[in-house]
């Protein structure tokens with residue numbers, strides 16, 4: 001596989017913060033065009049792995065060795081250039097847009113802020129399709145047209161999450177990166193958002209999802225990586241990875257994987273008999 005087709009390539013990457021080893025010699029390849037989930041318990045290093053991708057973390061030097069991080073085939077990126085290539089939705093971003101100055105933006109303004117200044121100028125000046133048209137289209141794609149003129153601070157968590165996904169999609173990124181996208185959503189909002197993500201995945205947007213909820217791993221996600229204690233414990237096709245034994249080992253308790261419609265859930269012990 002040529003490097004240019006890899007979204008992320010980690011080669012023996014260790015990340016330490018003070019005495020804490022957050023990631024421990026992680027090697028992984030995540031291709032563009034393949035929908036991938038990274039599943040692991042709280043504190044296993046999932047968000048830290050995304051921070052390597054977003055250039056918020058760098059590999060630590062251990063025993064005179066620094067691991068390599070390549071994104072879209074390159075190890076040197078200016079953060080602004082990288083942001084043009086990727087769309088990200090994280091809980092950190094959600095907090096930023098829930099209140100304050102960003103919270104006073106309308107859905108349309110927030111979606112437009114997904115363009116960098118340079119991209120915005122290019123779209124406003126040269127493109128047949130204006131940035132505003134593209135923002136309307138992104139809001140439509142996530143089913144948030146009716147929110148266009150509402151400010152983010154007045155929205156429910158689920159409504160705001162959709163707008164943030166529109167913001168992440170507006171500049172047609174090479175991949176959409178989602179950190180626990182359904183956190184804080186009720187069952188109806190969660191189901192609607194997961195269905196929307198399924199449509200985006202089927203439409204060709206590469207998804208990289210980080211989660212500790214099995215049910216967030218929508219059917220379109222074919223490849224799963226299990227992360228435990230800062231290490232890749234297992235990876236492979238969803239059908240082989242999302243099974244009782246590896247998940248019980250990963251979460252440290254007996255789990256049983258239950259299928260409900262197209263979605264998978266993990267139940268402790270033999271609770272499936274009581275469902």
Ligand SMILES: Nc1ncnc2c1ncn2[C@@H]1O[C@H](COP(=O)(O)OP(=O)(O)OP(=O)(O)O)[C@@H](O)[C@H]1O
Pocket residue numbers: 017018020021022040041042043044045046047048049212
């Ligand atoms: N800047 C930091 N300084 C010190 N420790 C950190 C830092 N960032 C993360 N950690 C620690 O690294 C470990 C992994 O954190 P991380 O946020 O990557 O886990 P996670 O798998 O995303 O967890 P969760 O599912 O709870 O969000 C945790 O023990 C966390 O406390």
